[in-house]
Each structure stands twice: as structure tokens, then as C-alpha cells.
Amino acid sequence: MTSQTSGGAKPRITLTAVDHEKxxxxxxxxxxxxxxxxxxxxxxxxxxRVLAKGKQLADTVRMGSEVVYHDEVTGKKTTVTLVFPPDADIAQGKISILTPIGTALIGLSISQSINWTTRGGDVKRLTVQAVRDPVEHETQLA
Incomplete structure (x- = not known):
């Protein structure tokens, strides 16, 4: 079962307890x-939905995850790693959680879609196609 939504409805998301707190x-x-x-x-x-401390779901975007998503507007596939602001480096594909797309990606699972608004005010739609677990489970805020 896929969890795509239509219109402005947002899909259910899941966070680890550590990500929720940070x-x-x-x-x-x-x-x-x-x-x-x-x-x-x-x-x-x-x-x-917040998981019990120490629990995590495979195939769910969390901090440090590498994510492959499909832009439903342009048809482009993009791979990014979701990071905290001090670690952001667009040239390396590391996007900050404090960007509109970073905020849109957090907590999504494979096959989930979400509408998000760019800083310029354009509405876009993305679908998560793959999620690779973070190498570092304890990403630090600087």
C-alpha cells in the first residue's frame, strides 16, 4: 500500500525519539x-508519530538519511542527505532540515508523496523513492 496524498493533505510521518527531541x-x-x-x-x-526511544523504521527519512526522491513537477530524480544546518553543503548534496524541502522530507517513507512550497512560493510535489540509513546515528547540533 502506498501512502500518496492528493491536494494539500499531508501524509503520515514517523520520527525517532532522538530526531523528535532535536x-x-x-x-x-x-x-x-x-x-x-x-x-x-x-x-x-x-x-x-514518535517511535519509542531506541526504535527506528527502515525506509523512513530521518536525520542523516540519504534520500532519493522524484520531483513530480520536473520529472527529475535527486539524491540528497538530510542534515542539521552546520553540516549543510549543497555541492555535496547535503541539505539542511531548515530548508523547505528538508522539512518536507523528514519522516516520509518510500512511496510517500508530499506537496511543498519553495522559498520563491512555487508549489512542488515530490515522492520518496529510496532511503538509506544514516551512517552516524547521533548527529550533533553545533
Whole structure:
């Protein structure tokens, strides 16, 4: 069963307890510097199903995951790694959770789709095609 949504409905997402805690702290800390993205991240964290401490689901995007997604608007496949802001490096495909697409990806599973809005105001849609587990399970906030 795939979990695609249509229109503006958001799919169910799942976070590890560690990611939930760190992302809640990050969203609160970023409220003054990145208010729009911080609010979106707070909304995502608030609606997520949180796994028991020490538990994780395979094929679910979490911090440090490498993600292959399909852009439903352009048809392009892209591979990125979801990281905390200090580790972001677009040239290496490392995107910050404090970007609209980073916030859209967190907690999604393979085959799930979501609409997201670029910083320029364009609405895009992506579908997760693959998720590779993070090498480092304990990503640090700097």
C-alpha cells in the first residue's frame, strides 16, 4: 500500500525519539532567524508519530538519511542527505532540515508523496523513492 496524498493533505510521518527531541529544539531556536521554516518544522514535528526511544523504521527519512526522491513537477530524480544546518553543503548534496524541502522530507517513507512550497512560493510535489540509513546515528547540533 502506498501512502500518496492528493491536494494539500499531508501524509503520515514517523520520527525517532532522538530526531523528535532535536528537531523540536532546533525549531524553537530558529524561530527568530528562520520564522517560516521554523514554523513549518514545528508543525511537522507536532504531527509526527514518535517511535519509542531506541526504535527506528527502515525506509523512513530521518536525520542523516540519504534520500532519493522524484520531483513530480520536473520529472527529475535527486539524491540528497538530510542534515542539521552546520553540516549543510549543497555541492555535496547535503541539505539542511531548515530548508523547505528538508522539512518536507523528514519522516516520509518510500512511496510517500508530499506537496511543498519553495522559498520563491512555487508549489512542488515530490515522492520518496529510496532511503538509506544514516551512517552516524547521533548527529550533533553545533
Amino acid at each position: 528537531l523540536t529544539q532546533l525549531a524553537n531556536a530558529a524561530t527568530n532567524t528562520f520564522p517560516d521554516v521554523a514554523a513549518e518544522l514545528s508543525d511537522e514535528v507536532a504531527r509526527a
